[in-house]
Amino acid sequence: MLRLGIIGAGGIASTVLSALSAELPAPLRSLDLLVRPGREVEGEALLAGAGGLAAERRVHAALEPFLAQAPDLVLECAGHGAVRAYAEAVLRAGRDLVVVSVGALADPALHDRLRAAAREGGARLVLPAGAIGGIDVLAAARASGLEEVSYIGRKPPRAWAGTRAEGLLDLGGLTEPATFFEGSARDAARDYPQNANVAATVALAGAGFDATRVRLVADPGIARNQHELVVRSAAVNFTIRLEGRPSAANPKTSLGAGYSVAREVLNRVAPVVL
Numbered sequence: 285m286l287r288l289g290i291i292g293a294g295g296i297a298s299t300v301l302s303a304l305s306a307e308l309p310a311p312l313r314s315l316d317l318l319v320r321p322g323r324e325v326e327g328e329a330l331l332a333g334a335g336g337l338a339a340e341r342r343v344h345a346a347l348e349p350f351l352a353q354a355p356d357l358v359l360e361c362a363g364h365g366a367v368r369a370y371a372e373a374v375l376r377a378g379r380d381l382v383v384v385s386v387g388a389l390a391d392p393a394l395h396d397r398l399r400a401a402a403r404e405g406g407a408r409l410v411l412p413a414g415a416i417g418g419i420d421v422l423a424a425a426r427a428s429g430l431e432e433v434s435y436i437g438r439k440p441p442r443a444w445a446g447t448r449a450e451g452l453l454d455l456g457g458l459t460e461p462a463t464f465f466e467g468s469a470r471d472a473a474r475d476y477p478q479n480a481n482v483a484a485t486v487a488l489a490g491a492g493f494d495a496t497r498v499r500l501v502a503d504p505g506i507a508r509n510q511h512e513l514v515v516r517s518a519a520v521n522f523t524i525r526l527e528g529r530p531s532a533a534n535p536k537t538s539l540g541a542g543y544s545v546a547r548e549v550l551n552r553v554a555p556v557v558l
């Protein structure tokens with residue numbers, strides 16, 4: 285029986301809990317939530333909806349008591365700031381960590397620190413596919429030699445509200461698709477921390493942060509978040525396009541991201557891993 289820890293009490297955490305409620309073959313041993321100080325009420329509300337998932341459920345507002353529960357697996361579902369604040373300590377404590385805010389690893393110093401912490405703590409840093417697909421084929425094809433890896437993220441204008449795109453476009457007045465970013469996955473992940481984590485996942489699976497090309501588009505003609513991945517390699521060429529329904533809690537996030545995190549938990553308890 286798994287002791288599960290989750291950092292964050294927003295849309296992805298909520299999707300993870302509902303997916304686990306539907307799919308876990310047996311209850312968790314315990315479920316611990318780490319929230320920001322002052323956000324305990326939101327944490328309790330999230331846990332209240334996960335009644336059948338674990339008999340022992342606790343909300344913490346500091347890392348130390350959270351880690352004292354010795355979770356077998358911790359899911360970061362909170363954002364780049366949370367990766368910077370907690371990931372190294374979680375891994376050093378020997379706790380396996382699933383990071384969904386993959387774009388935080390565009391900072392090479394942080395990426396190095398997390399790799400070292402995982403090694404020294406005897407823990408694993410797990411990067412889920414999140415809202416994108418094709419990561420399995422890309423990561424496998426890398427060994428054959430990659431010729432091109434590019435990612436295009438298209439979202440409705442409201443998904444770009446509160447980001448740098450707001451200063452580059454009149455988001456409310458768009459009548460046709462507008463590209464507002466073209467560049468490396470490193471710059472995309474850094475400049476759009478709530479919208480370009482999948483660009484970082486593609487980069488880490490394939491050609492790296494600097495060689496992976498990214499285009500970001502605000503499109504008033506779509507209702508779903510579209511992710512397009514184009515790969516050319518010596519072994520296989522492919523183009524994949526996903527249309528993700530936005531999370532009700534956060535239009536920047538595709539619902540599929542939370543299900544992908546839940547899958548990492550299910551693979552920890554299932555006799556067959558897929």
Ligand SMILES: NC(=O)C1=CN([C@@H]2O[C@H](COP(=O)(O)OP(=O)(O)OC[C@H]3O[C@@H](n4cnc5c(N)ncnc54)[C@H](OP(=O)(O)O)[C@@H]3O)[C@@H](O)[C@H]2O)C=CC1
Pocket residue numbers: 291292293294295296297318319320323361362363364365366369384385386413414415416477478479481482485531533534536537538541
């Ligand atoms: N890999 C992928 O495909 C994707 C990755 N993401 C990543 O996932 C993150 C979460 O997405 P989503 O759930 O939709 O976002 P939400 O804004 O719905 O939820 C984020 C939650 O995390 C909390 N939080 C933020 N910082 C901390 C912290 N330092 N300690 C504890 N809690 C914290 C927030 O609290 P508060 O309200 O107090 O800020 C909020 O409850 C995104 O920011 C992004 O980095 C998102 C989409 C796809």
Ligand SMILES: O=C([O-])CC(=O)C(=O)O
Pocket residue numbers: 415477478479480481482483509528536537538539541
């Ligand atoms: O959920 C999505 O559509 C993708 C996303 O926000 C991200 O990669 O950060």
